[in-house]
Amino acid sequence: MKRRFIPLILCLFCVLLFSACGAPADVDGAMTPIKDENGAVTGYERKYHNDNGDVTRWDVYDASEQYDHYVLYEYDSNGRLGKETYYRADGIGVYYNAYFYTEDGVIAEMDYASAKEGSTRTLYDEEGKESKRMTYDINDELVKYEEFADGDWVEKPLPTESTDPTEADAE
Numbered sequence: 001m002k003r004r005f006i007p008l009i010l011c012l013f014c015v016l017l018f019s020a021c022g023a024p025a026d027v028d029g030a031m032t033p034i035k036d037e038n039g040a041v042t043g044y045e046r047k048y049h050n051d052n053g054d055v056t057r058w059d060v061y062d063a064s065e066q067y068d069h070y071v072l073y074e075y076d077s078n079g080r081l082g083k084e085t086y087y088r089a090d091g092i093g094v095y096y097n098a099y100f101y102t103e104d105g106v107i108a109e110m111d112y113a114s115a116k117e118g119s120t121r122t123l124y125d126e127e128g129k130e131s132k133r134m135t136y137d138i139n140d141e142l143v144k145y146e147e148f149a150d151g152d153w154v155e156k157p158l159p160t161e162s163t164d165p166t167e168a169d170a171e
Helices: 002-021 165-170
Strands: 032-035 041-049 055-062 067-075 081-088 093-101 107-114 118-124 130-136 142-149 152-156
Antiparallel strands (some): 032 041, 041 055, 067 081, 093 107, 118 130, 142 152
């Protein structure tokens, strides 16, 4: 008679253990705490994954579990991150980052765009290191051109149409 109760006791133990600890972090949609360097909970998150294990959606909540924002992730046919789009809790898009790669899988370009801030296009060299950055206003006018040198971005004169930095890279 005692042996019949062992599975029941084990089952109850597991239920209590998971209730006390929360759902495992690898379960899609499980609410998990976000902690600062001191271990204090600063918010909560829920992550969802595709069949490859890549995060496809990240929901973020504040410390009182109020919904704050979410990010959607898209991947290219080779499984590389292609785009991440940040949305407010009400579903309005705030900005996105789009990523482009060479045939060898090295990052070649990253574009950031925001309806309120304009956009930035970052170009990478053949080794995947940042090399050039162009910043555009909300009217798509080039307002800043920089080149990466000695570990820092250096502002350069704005290129003219005949010296467009993106055309020189295409050759």
